[in-house]
Amino acid sequence: MKTTAVNIAEKEYLLPGNRTCPGCALSLAYRYILKALEGQAIATVPASCLTVLHGMYPVTSVAVPCVNTPFATTAASATGLVAGLKALGKEGLTVLAIAGDGGTYDIGIQALSAAAERQTDFLYICYDNEGYMNTGNQRSGSTPLGAVSGTTPILGKQQNQKDIAAIMEAHDIPYVATASATYPLDLYDKVKKARTIQGTRFIHVFTPCPPGWFFPFNNTIKIGKLAVETGWAILYEVEGGVFHLTSASESIAQKGKLKPLREYIAEQGRFKNITEEQINELQDRVNVRWKRCLERAGDSRS
Amino acid sequence: MMSKKTKTRASAQMLDGNHAAAEAVRLSRAQVIAAYPITPQSPVTEKLSEFVERGELDAQYVAVESEHSALAVCTSASMVGARVFTATSAHGLAYMHEMLHWAAGARLPVVLACVNRAMGAPWSVLNDQQDSISQRDTGWIQIYARNNQEVLDSIVQAYRIAESVYVPVMVCYDGYVLSHTEMPVDVPTQKDVDRFLPAYEPHTILDPANPRNYNLVTLANPRVNAEGVLCHGYMELRYLLQEALQNSREIIINVGQEFGELFGRSYDNMVWEHRLDDADVVMVAMGSLAMEATVAADMLREAGHKAGVLGLRVFRPFPKTDVAKALEKRRLVVVFDKNISYGSEGATCSEIKSALYGKSTGPVIRNYIVGLGGRDVKAREMADAVSKWLLSMKDGDLNQEYPEWICAI
Numbered sequence: 037m038k039t040t041a042v043n044i045a046e047k048e049y050l051l052p053g054n055r056t057c058p059g060c061a062l063s064l065a066y067r068y069i070l071k072a073l074e075g076q077a078i079a080t081v082p083a084s085c086l087t088v089l090h091g092m093y094p095v096t097s098v099a100v101p102c103v104n105t106p107f108a109t110t111a112a113s114a115t116g117l118v119a120g121l122k123a124l125g126k127e128g129l130t131v132l133a134i135a136g137d138g139g140t141y142d143i144g145i146q147a148l149s150a151a152a153e154r155q156t157d158f159l160y161i162c163y164d165n166e167g168y169m170n171t172g173n174q175r176s177g178s179t180p181l182g183a184v185s186g187t188t189p190i191l192g193k194q195q196n197q198k199d200i201a202a203i204m205e206a207h208d209i210p211y212v213a214t215a216s217a218t219y220p221l222d223l224y225d226k227v228k229k230a231r232t233i234q235g236t237r238f239i240h241v242f243t244p245c246p247p248g249w250f251f252p253f254n255n256t257i258k259i260g261k262l263a264v265e266t267g268w269a270i271l272y273e274v275e276g277g278v279f280h281l282t283s284a285s286e287s288i289a290q291k292g293k294l295k296p297l298r299e300y301i302a303e304q305g306r307f308k309n310i311t312e313e314q315i316n317e318l319q320d321r322v323n324v325r326w327k328r329c330l331e332r333a334g335d336s337r338s
Numbered sequence: 339m340m341s342k343k344t345k346t347r348a349s350a351q352m353l354d355g356n357h358a359a360a361e362a363v364r365l366s367r368a369q370v371i372a373a374y375p376i377t378p379q380s381p382v383t384e385k386l387s388e389f390v391e392r393g394e395l396d397a398q399y400v401a402v403e404s405e406h407s408a409l410a411v412c413t414s415a416s417m418v419g420a421r422v423f424t425a426t427s428a429h430g431l432a433y434m435h436e437m438l439h440w441a442a443g444a445r446l447p448v449v450l451a452c453v454n455r456a457m458g459a460p461w462s463v464l465n466d467q468q469d470s471i472s473q474r475d476t477g478w479i480q481i482y483a484r485n486n487q488e489v490l491d492s493i494v495q496a497y498r499i500a501e502s503v504y505v506p507v508m509v510c511y512d513g514y515v516l517s518h519t520e521m522p523v524d525v526p527t528q529k530d531v532d533r534f535l536p537a538y539e540p541h542t543i544l545d546p547a548n549p550r551n552y553n554l555v556t557l558a559n560p561r562v563n564a565e566g567v568l569c570h571g572y573m574e575l576r577y578l579l580q581e582a583l584q585n586s587r588e589i590i591i592n593v594g595q596e597f598g599e600l601f602g603r604s605y606d607n608m609v610w611e612h613r614l615d616d617a618d619v620v621m622v623a624m625g626s627l628a629m630e631a632t633v634a635a636d637m638l639r640e641a642g643h644k645a646g647v648l649g650l651r652v653f654r655p656f657p658k659t660d661v662a663k664a665l666e667k668r669r670l671v672v673v674f675d676k677n678i679s680y681g682s683e684g685a686t687c688s689e690i691k692s693a694l695y696g697k698s699t700g701p702v703i704r705n706y707i708v709g710l711g712g713r714d715v716k717a718r719e720m721a722d723a724v725s726k727w728l729l730s731m732k733d734g735d736l737n738q739e740y741p742e743w744i745c746a747i
Contacts, residue, residue: 094562095564096554101551102549103414103552111407116370116412117414120398120418150402
């Protein structure tokens with residue numbers, strides 16, 4: 037049964053008041069992630085915006101046990117938590133590795149890839165704000181083509197993003213999903229499902245960032261929805277190798293069509309210097325990806 | 339140091355240093371082992387994998403993809419409450435550097451075997467002590483073994499020490515010279531080691547019923563918690579780490595003494611001596627190099643010099659008082675270092691000078707850099723090096739700015 041606003045668990049593990057920026061999508065996503073885990077988790081968190089959210093000693097805004105760990109080590113730390121729990125015979129807890137795009141696509145990918153290859157039993161969540169936002173918005177492996185950042189200040193980024201979910205899928209892990217903070221019930225259900233699966237589970241969560249993407253902080257939901265409606269972010273899951281579109285992406289596939297990507301780009305100051313050529317390239321990329329997703333969804337149905 | 343009373347039924351085996359280390363880890367009942375292969379450490383990891391796969395050691399063996407991850411696995415497993423072990427050498431240890439700081443800063447009783455090897459560039463797989471010396475400021479206790487018996491004994495003791503003071507311990511032994519050289523080693527029984535080393539009682543709690551958040555961002559100044567209680571700032575946490583190392587001397591000695599009572603081999607000092615009683619010339623070194631120095635000292639004795647050796651067993655915490663007491667009344671101290679702090683001198687030489695600062699009867703101190711990248715260090719060369727300074731002492735400069743090297747230049 038799909039979760040709704042009516043039947044969702046009430047207990048909160050993200051306490052009121054934290055240190056994230058106004059309109060932070062991570063704050064929203066994390067709230068639902070912890071709810072879905074019912075607090076029965078140990079989190080490991082590398083240097084990232086989430087470190088900021090977790091607070092400053094001796095005060096924390098998170099009512100779940102957590103270890104902080106150096107930037108490159110999220111998946112290795114999670115491996116250590118899993119190994120430690122197993123060695124001590126402690127069962128029933130989900131080890132939650134949760135890192136940003138910099139900590140996942142870039143500095144953390146070695147440890148993550150190795151842990152996935154070892155089929156380590158943890159849930160890895162990458163919250164993707166498409167840049168090094170905690171250090172003040174520098175380009176990452178997830179920053180889109182044409183976006184200005186602290187280290188692509190004039191010309192904007194000249195390369196496309198990696199497809200991290202596809203990279204993780206290539207590791208033959210039992211569960212890969214994409215989600216968005218602005219579709220929290222879909223995220224909630226994916227975490228709930230992932231919780232019950234053994235082995236390495238990976239969820240990519242799209243988290244719009246008002247100060248990094250240069251949009252007003254009251255537009256987070258609007259930007260997140262536009263991302264899905266234009267196909268920039270596609271919501272799906274791959275469970276045991278079987279692909280499904282979910283939530284709004286599934287609805288669009290069934291009865292609608294994608295909005296032009298231009299509508300999504302126009303709302304964000306980070307694309308202020310983007311060229312027509314780059315917009316077309318991004319649109320082509322979305323079209324190719326969307327077509328592939330529709331084909332995969334069709335293959336799964338047939 | 340070898341005591342005559344042997345109370346236990348240990349078995350003497352011919353073991354190389356790596357095998358001795360693996361036996362120590364098995365006997366210490368490590369619960370999580372994570373390591374990445376590097377020469378000359380790799381036989382330790384192979385032996386431990388074998389123990390785990392044969393069911394002779396009930397542990398999780400994690401074959402990680404890097405040394406950085408090896409220590410990250412260990413720190414997080416230690417946070418959960420498991421007894422952990424890793425081993426590495428040279429570049430692997432350097433790659434761990436960030437995590438070495440993290441393990442000490444988080445006050446986790448990780449035990450690491452460092453099989454000492456030279457650092458590149460250029461590549462060398464052979465022995466010196468540049469790797470572990472380069473990590474001296476990471477907050478770890480460092481113990482240097484001089485033979486394979488000490489490798490085994492030091493690792494077992496390292497768990498007692500680490501778990502008493504909540505500081506990680508690095509047990510260092512020379513690559514090839516010890517790691518790949520077989521010597522007779524008494525392997526204690528599991529029953530006896532269990533008597534010596536109780537199960538680890540963690541000081542960290544990772545429990546949803548009592549959720550705690552470890553190693554959060556910590557400000558420089560003390561700060562109040564939700565109950566209004568003033569808690570440490572970063573500076574206070576660093577003070578406590580230094581205090582733990584300063585105070586660990588007593589624990590290291592007590593643990594070594596207790597080990598001696600149970601196993602007949604006492605380690606009741608931070609340093610060890612060879613013919614030191616009446617010596618006016620003292621050679622100082624660490625690890626297997628100090629064993630070579632004992633042969634050199636005997637040669638010097640035969641030539642009529644009152645020579646002895648001070649072996650450094652523990653480099654961190656540096657036993658300033660013990661060293662000062664042992665050296666302050668001597669005429670000449672010659673320090674042999676298998677490492678160098680480039681632009682200055684050998685690391686142990688600096689420590690010894692620091693330990694003797696302000697002593698009115700301080701000796702003349704000379705420093706030799708030797709044995710880098712596996713260069714053979716002969717006892718004869720060491721004895722000649724000492725003789726050279728004995729001859730020139732009358733007209734020699736008291737303050738030698740930089741060390742001498744025993745090499746072809």
